[in-house]
Amino acid sequence: MIEILDPTVEIAARSIAFVPRPASLAGKRVGLIENTKFNSDRLLQKIGDILQAEYGAAGTRMWRKRNASVPAHEEIVRELRESCDVMVAGIGD
Amino acid sequence: MPAGSTAVSSVALSSPRHVARDEGDAIELCFARGWTDGLPVIPPTPARVEAMLAAAGLDPQQQVAYIAHRAVPVTAEKVAINAVMAGCRPEYMPVVVAAVEGIGDPRWSYHGPGTSTAGAGVLIIVNGPIARDLDVNSGDNLFGPGWRANATIGRAVRLIMRNVCGSRPGTLDRATLGHPGRLSYVIAENEAESPWPPLHVERGFSPEQSAVTVMAAEGPRQFYNQLSSTAEGVLATLADDMRISGTGAGQPQYAVVLAGEHMRTIAADGWTKRDVRAFLFERTQNSVAHLRRTHRMAGPVQPGDAALRRPLVESPDDILVVAAGGRAGAFSCYIPGWGGKRSTEAVTKEVKR
Numbered sequence: 001m002i003e004i005l006d007p008t009v010e011i012a013a014r015s016i017a018f019v020p021r022p023a024s025l026a027g028k029r030v031g032l033i034e035n036t037k038f039n040s041d042r043l044l045q046k047i048g049d050i051l052q053a054e055y056g057a058a059g060t061r062m063w064r065k066r067n068a069s070v071p072a073h074e075e076i077v078r079e080l081r082e083s084c085d086v087m088v089a090g091i092g093d
Numbered sequence: 094m095p096a097g098s099t100a101v102s103s104v105a106l107s108s109p110r111h112v113a114r115d116e117g118d119a120i121e122l123c124f125a126r127g128w129t130d131g132l133p134v135i136p137p138t139p140a141r142v143e144a145m146l147a148a149a150g151l152d153p154q155q156q157v158a159y160i161a162h163r164a165v166p167v168t169a170e171k172v173a174i175n176a177v178m179a180g181c182r183p184e185y186m187p188v189v190v191a192a193v194e195g196i197g198d199p200r201w202s203y204h205g206p207g208t209s210t211a212g213a214g215v216l217i218i219v220n221g222p223i224a225r226d227l228d229v230n231s232g233d234n235l236f237g238p239g240w241r242a243n244a245t246i247g248r249a250v251r252l253i254m255r256n257v258c259g260s261r262p263g264t265l266d267r268a269t270l271g272h273p274g275r276l277s278y279v280i281a282e283n284e285a286e287s288p289w290p291p292l293h294v295e296r297g298f299s300p301e302q303s304a305v306t307v308m309a310a311e312g313p314r315q316f317y318n319q320l321s322s323t324a325e326g327v328l329a330t331l332a333d334d335m336r337i338s339g340t341g342a343g344q345p346q347y348a349v350v351l352a353g354e355h356m357r358t359i360a361a362d363g364w365t366k367r368d369v370r371a372f373l374f375e376r377t378q379n380s381v382a383h384l385r386r387t388h389r390m391a392g393p394v395q396p397g398d399a400a401l402r403r404p405l406v407e408s409p410d411d412i413l414v415v416a417a418g419g420r421a422g423a424f425s426c427y428i429p430g431w432g433g434k435r436s437t438e439a440v441t442k443e444v445k446r
Binding site: 001002003004005006007008009011014038066067068069070071 | 106108109110111112113114115116119122123128136137138139142162164165170171174175178202204205206208209252256257259391432433435436437
């Protein structure tokens with residue numbers, strides 16, 4: 001019999017506190033996180049426009065990440081927290 | 094601690110243990126658990142892992158890197174386990190550690206090259222005395238098989254990416270095509286025959302130091318020039334090949350690997366690595382009109398686009414020049430870096446031993 005060591009890591013479980021989803025988007029301020037990929041700004045703005053026209057959102061504001069491969073930087077997160085109620089982000093090619 | 098020392102660390106190994114009937118069963122267990130790159134691995138027994146750690150003078154729990162984007166600490170123990178599995182000799186461990194420090198560096202920015210559909214490999218360039226001590230190939234069949242250090246050091250890094258950092262094909266590794274360099278992509282610079290300062294010296298280290306440079310990279314692309322006996326002639330061919338490569342509109346960096354014949358031709362004309370970089374930077378620019386016509390840039394061709402030049406990289410210094418490859422043959426290669434500007438950059442780390 002031989003023993004071998006596990007080469008993987010157990011990911012330590014961390015709970016993330018999600019803000020409760022609002023029952024309605026009426027009057028909510030919407031943040032849009034643009035990831036710099038081509039056309040992502042147009043797609044997000046389209047989504048934002050629909051949220052305003054069809055769901056009564058109060059308005060939208062867009063932020064642009066430094067590049068697609070990194071998390072949103074601290075200023076975005078801080079400003080978003082101060083000025084928005086909900087946000088839309090995504091990634092795609 | 095000298096390489097090859099068998100001193101056993103006083104700190105115990107903490108990874109979960111699995112039992113197999115014999116070595117053959119242990120190899121199959123590693124396959125069954127999804128721990129391999131598709132080739133058989135050396136079973137990582139505690140004795141082998143301890144020898145690996147001892148060769149680098151590391152305690153098991155010492156943190157080699159922290160992958161912020163994954164919130165994953167990479168401990169020396171996990172590096173050693175995967176290095177054993179890859180087939181590394183214990184004395185390779187300091188090189189593997191330096192490479193892992195490199196991909197954990199915020200400038201390398203793990204998430205992009207570790208995940209992207211563009212399928213980067215980790216090009217690992219070894220410089221300094223350790224390359225000769227470990228027989229890291231810098232000559233014939235440079236990117237091909239045949240050298241244990243070249244084949245196993247890069248394999249260890251990829252296994253760590255898979256098993257520790259979560260870069261598994263189809264989940265957090267989204268490579269569309271990938272390339273063979275993702276098995277192992279390790280070269281040394283031919284410092285003994287090169288007429289130029291080695292890469293690590295250009296990047297701030299002394300010739301007596303050993304260092305590892307990691308670069309997120311596409312596969313190597315060979316070019317051929319057997320006709321010219323001048324630096325300008327050889328590099329004109331290279332520039333013409335390079336100009337339309339990668340995305341054509343903004344790789345962060347390129348590596349250019351000049352093999353024996355071309356290296357001697359270019360040096361005989363008195364050209365330095367800086368001259369090579371300056372020439373290539375100038376001669377690899379595309380017109381915006383061409384990039385639009387070929388749908389590498391968005392939108393219709395605008396008046397003035399024909400005269401607008403777009404460089405392949407931001408600066409000549411973004412072209413890393415390395416002297417390596419066989420003595421015979423009028424071939425060299427260039428390697429496009431992965432990704433876009435500001436999303437990653439090559440990082441050089443000292444090998445501590």
